[in-house]
Amino acid sequence: MITFGEVAKHGRGWLPLIGVNALIGSAVTLALPTILGRSVDAIVAGTGYTRWLVVAAALIGLGIAASIVDAFAGAACVAETTAWLRHRLVRHVVRGGPGGTRDFETGDLVTRVSANATDAAQAGPAAVTAIAAIAPPLGSLVLLAVIDPWLAAAFFGGVLLVVLVLWTFAKRTADVSLAYQETQGRIAALLSESLTGIRTITAAGTTEREEGRILGLLPELHRNGVVTWRILARSGAQAAVVGPLVLVAVLAVGGLQLVAGNITAGELFAASQYAVLGAGLGNLTGVLGELARAKAGVQRSAEVIAIEPVAHGTLALPAGPGQLTFDGVSVVADGNVLLDNVNLDLPGGITIAVVGPSGAGKSVFAAVAARLRDPSTGQVSLDGVPLQAVSRRALRSAVGCAFERPQLVGRTVGEAIDPHAVSPVRTLAAARATHAHDFVSRLPDGYFTSLRKAPMSGGERQRLGLARAWPAGRLLVLDDATSSLDTATERQISRTLTEDRHHRTRLIVTHRPATAARADLVIWLDHGQVRAIAPHADLWHDTSYRAVFG
Incomplete structure (x- = not known):
């Protein structure tokens, strides 16, 4: 879980620098009216005003320098925090696997990782700026009390109204953001x-x-935006009204005190400047708006951080033929039973076809076998070891998966086959075994061709997906991974699979009777249950089985 405070504190060394610069800016803001007031009194007296003007100029220069450093530190803090937060978000998305991200739409996740992470990263600088912005009004109140208590009383009453306006603004903006x-x-x-x-x-x-x-959602987006701007406009208008009232009240009281001889002209000037500082609290609406957006960004990021990563064990797989065991495996999602109490003990080193009508649970069966999702009840074991107890490295080196529509990852075609770039020999061997080398060798730069620029058909993409899965040492799970291949290529790859010299277990989800016929065993699924398990030739006598293939 991630909180607003955790994101804000990640600014590390930048936040203290932002805070120090904010305090310097506040100190300059508070000191300048007094110095200018002394300058006015010196000018009225006709002597000693030069040194006060020099001090005022130095203070102004210090304030400018602090503002420049603050802008740089703020940008650097947001950039570092954004990078850190995005790294965490991407890690949780990737390690959550298909199950962890099932409740999120792809575009929504991208928005959370990109735009919302930037909003959330504003938490630290915005919080420090908001806290530092309180210093000038509080300091103004104290300094006005030093000049004259009645000035402080007039100032205090007006500032309370400004604070009320800001409180209302902050409360409304958070929900809208x-x-x-x-x-x-x-x-x-x-x-x-x-x-x-x-x-x-x-x-x-x-x-x-x-x-x-x-675009049907644009009116809703527009309404939220309009509400935000209305809240901002209303709060700005209220602050614009209350601010001058504070100034008028302080000047009115100050004028009376000046006439009474209780304060000097310079002190009245300083009091007017402090009154302006108090009225300037209304400018905090921008900072509070940033805080509201940061809070919303943190909340949306926290929902992604809450994704539980797929837990892996620490065990290695013992030597074995790739025996696959389903022990009381059921999968339930949103109240729908996808697999229902599957019990199987599949021999290792053979080709197993998984067939059934649409919605029978074939892809779920394959996903559970490859541990791309965990069963709701029961367990799946490979050579006697539960998949959940196997280490991530051992599992992914032992089990390879290929899909109907593979997502190819990498900069080049070669990287799409072997993302880890173990060796060119391994890449070439996998490509030849799956007949991907035939078309890759014809590409402009062969295996170094940019993946984005490589023209590929659906069948060619499937061959690359098969090549990526091919080096698996124990089990190959192919979920309709040859459906886009032409008949000749599909026959060649099926022969390669059935005559696998590595003697791995091949679990093939298929809609083609020819593929099922070449398998050693066929698992016939229907409504999440195993209806039969036998060689294709034995099942072919059943008219219901033949109907599966249309």
Whole structure:
């Protein structure tokens, strides 16, 4: 979990520097009216005013220097805190796996990591600035009391009104800022979803409808923005009214005291400047707005930090053929039973096809086998060791996964096959085994071709996904990973899989009867349950089984 205070304190050395500069600025602000007041009295007296003007100039120079340092320190603090927070957010998103991020839309997560993290990083500087901004009014009250108690009383009454305005502003802005950020996240989520399916949208001719669906949230965003500006305008107007009242009250009392001979002209001038400082509390609306946005950003970041990372054990896998055991495995999501009490003891080193109608639980079965999600009840073991007890490194080196629509990661085609760049020989071997080398060798720069610029069909992307999974030492899980391949290539890869010289267990989710026929065993799933497990030839006599393949 992450809190506002934790984010604010991460400024480390920058926050003290910001605080010191803020105090210097406050000290200059408080000292300058008194010095200028002394200058006025000296000018009236006709002597000794030069030294006061020099001191005033020095104070002004000190204030400018403090402002410059403060601006630099504030920017550096926000930049460092943003980097730290984004690192934590990305780490939780990645380590949370598919299960941890299931409750978040992709675009919304991107918004939280990018824009909201920057808002949250303002917490430290905004908090220090807000606290430091209290010093000038408090100091003004004390110094006015030193000049004349009646001046302090007039000032105090007006400042209370300004504080009331600020309190109301801060309370209203916090909720509106959170609503605004949440709406931004929803718009980003819809846009990301549409970009993923942009070809389908274009082909279906639903561009205008999709545009309306995404931009349909703009009125809500507009309303939140308008409410924010109305609150800001109302508070600014109230502060604009109360501020002059404070100044008029202090000047009125000061004028009477000047006539009575209780204060000098210079002290009246200083009192008027202190009254302006008190009225300047109204300018804190900008700082309070930053605090509200930072608080909302921290809250949205905290929801991501709350994602529990996938827990891994510390055990290594013993030597074994890749025997896969399902012991009372059930998966329930949102009240729907996806897998129902699956009990299987699958021999190692063979090819196993997983078939069934749409919604039968095939992908869930594959995900549980590869530990891309954990069962709600029961456990899955590989060579006698529960997957949850195996260390992350041992598990991912033993189990390889390929999917129907693989997401290729890396700068080059070679990195997409072997992200860890273990060796060019390993990359080439994986590409040849999955027949990806055939098209990669024809690319302009071969394996060094930029992944973004490499023209690839769906089948070629699948071959790269298969090549990435190929080095797994114990178990290959292929979730419809050959569906986009042409028949000839699919037959070649199926032969490679079934004649695997490494004798690994191959678990293949498929819709093709030819693939099932080449497997040693077929698991027939229906409504999350194992309906049968047998060779394809034995099951083919069942008309319901044949209906699975259309």
